[in-house]
Amino acid sequence: MASSLTKDSASSGEKTFFGHPRGLATLFMTEMWERFSYYGMRALLPLYLIAPGGLDMNPATATAIYSVYLSLVYLLAMPGGWFGDRVWGPRKTVAIAGGVIMAGHLVLALPWEGTFFGGLGLVAIGSGLLKSNISTMVGHLYDGPDDPRRDGGFTIFYMGINMGAFAAPLVIGTVGENVNWHLGFALAALGMGLGVLQFLLGTKHLDEKSLIVPKPLSKDERASTLRKSMIWLGVAAVFYIGTVVTGVYTLNWLLVPITIAGLVIPVMVLARIKRDKELSEAEQSKMSGYIWFFVAAAIFWMIYDQGGSTLAIFAESSAKNSVFGWDFPVSWYQSVNPVLIMALAPVFAAFWLALNRRGKEPSTIVKFSSGLVLVGASFFVFLMPLTIAGDGHKAAAMWLVAIYFIQTVAELTLSPVGLSVTTKMAPAKYASQMMGVWFLAVTAGDCTTGLLSLAGVELNGTGVVAAEATLAVVAGIAIFMYRGKVKKLMGEVR
Secondary structure, three states: OHHHEEEOHHHOOOEEEOOEEOHHHHHHHHHHHHHHHHHHHHHHHHHHHHOOOOOOOOHHHHHHHHHHHHHHHHHOHHHHHHHHHHOOOHHHHHHHHHHHHHHHHHHHHOOOHHHHHHHHHHHHHHHHHHHHHHHHHHHHOOOOOOOOOHHHHHHHHHHHHHHHHHHHHHHHHHHHHHOOHHHHHHHHHHHHHHHHHHHHHHHHHOOHHHHOOOOOOOHHHHHHHHHHHHHHHHHHHHHHHHHHHOOOOOOHHHHHHHHHHHHHHHHHHHHHHHHOOOOOHHHHHHHHHHHHHHHHHHHHHHHHHHHHOHHHHHHHHHEEOEEOOEEOOHHHHHHHHHHHHHHHHHHHHHHHHHHHHOOOOOOHHHHHHHHHHHHHHHHHHHHHHHHHHHOOOOEEHHHHHHHHHHHHHHHHHHHHHHHHHHHHHOOHHHOOOHHHHHHHHHHHHHHHHHHHHHOOOOOOOHHHHHHHHHHHHHHHHHHHHOHHHHHHHHOOOO
16 A cells, blocks of 8 residues: 555645545555455355365354344444443553454364354454444544545545455455365455554554543442453353253354344334433434334345345355356355455445535435435345245356345445434434444344244244345335324424
8 A cells, every 4th residue: 555655745744644644544444454354254154054075064053143143243342342442442442452352353263163153253342443434543643523634534444344345255264165164264364464554553643532531430439340251251151051950052042042132122222212301302303203214224234134134044055156157155255346346436436426416415314214225125036046046046146146246235225324214313412422323223133034034033034034125125116105294393404
């Protein structure tokens, strides 16, 4: 990336990164390597879980584990942001998070089944710690929300995410599938290690605000938090040791409580905000409107995130994973979405801008409903390769590519809008917490998938796929039909 550094004549000859503060390069590379490690491991995970040379699990259990893992990453983003705000500050939290993620991948690289779930847990904890805080540090580089470079900086940062996500399955996936599963996980650890190293070397370019703990815990708060944490940890330890000693422990004793928590916690958080008497009538109205978007987003992510589990497992057993006679690893499908994001995101941005200039840009509600209908349509398309496989044939790879293409268009329609509407509709009291609330929609969607899998539902069954597709389309149409009511609840937000 050194060649991309230029001289900014307007800033006393100080080096910049594509015209942005030099610290953006540090954060760009940190996030790129973190996403490289995360998406590489994610591409391997469901395949390793079902492989005879891996853990040799059934597809339902593999999907449940994968879904629970994804839900934990997003669930832990809220306490991760809390640690940055109250305990360590963003910079220290990101450095520690990178080390925890690297340690998790190294544990996954060990050829022992007993350590596998510990490694997954470490990666989830580290990702949760890093997720909110590194974005906060990007914001620190600019002179407040009105800095004209701010949106462009986040766009460049977002490209780093997708560059890492694109390269990871091609490198880590290939090595993991074709050479050795654990060597693939070790490569993920190496990627995160490179990210941590360059972050530590580049911290001098970051804003000093990233060292500050915005709202440090008082001595009494710290003692109370530590005491409560130890009590809950002790209760969990006693409970699980008891299940092991009595011989009743199974994997479901771990997975079921997490999936239930992933559904209950979002409801509790939204209910707590809604019950807050300090919110104005306008803020209460916006929160009522936001719940519509939250539920819709949970349905969206429930389907979308199956691209790494249900679709991948289908591809492993029932697809012709080849193009023009050239075979490729199943994990490579996970590179389709990020490369399409990089190609289509500028097109969508220009398209919305052009419509806006003509006064014809769709409202937030219309974009959201369109995203839901599209993600539902992707699963209607999924019915075709399922039918082909049901007749005893292998489905062409392009069927899966088509599904990922439709889902990417749906993501670009819904996800950026969801992030934007979350910040716009957030009550002032909860402004810093609402991004974590948005991530809880992902948690709720993935936990729904996990519960269905644990209940023995065959997610690759045509009936289930058709039902999920119908649910998304109906939800999208419902939001569109009730757009007047939702728009009224949103107040001045459009």
